[in-house]
Amino acid sequence: MLSRALITLALILLTTLAVAEQAEESVTLSIPNMTCMSCEMRIDQALREVDGVVDTQFDLDAKTVTIQYNPAKTSIEALTGTTEAIGYPATVTAATS
Numbered sequence: 001m002l003s004r005a006l007i008t009l010a011l012i013l014l015t016t017l018a019v020a021e022q023a024e025e026s027v028t029l030s031i032p033n034m035t036c037m038s039c040e041m042r043i044d045q046a047l048r049e050v051d052g053v054v055d056t057q058f059d060l061d062a063k064t065v066t067i068q069y070n071p072a073k074t075s076i077e078a079l080t081g082t083t084e085a086i087g088y089p090a091t092v093t094a095a096t097s
Contacts, residue, residue: 052070
């Protein structure tokens, strides 16, 4: 009986983890006035303070940032609002779910 309960609990945990991983989405933002590493670091710090942001990847040459995030915790509007609040207005160039 105990082993059946443990197996059921393990299956529930694995299912929950699989659903959580699938919940991540990504968005690429164009940030035209991101011109240097200092800009990148400032934007990265602000974005990582947003609950739900999982990862950020910057392309300074293209002036873009791709953000992995949990849409249950934040939104694209919140992410662009975060960059705008620190002086870096952004527009969405690509989004995936």
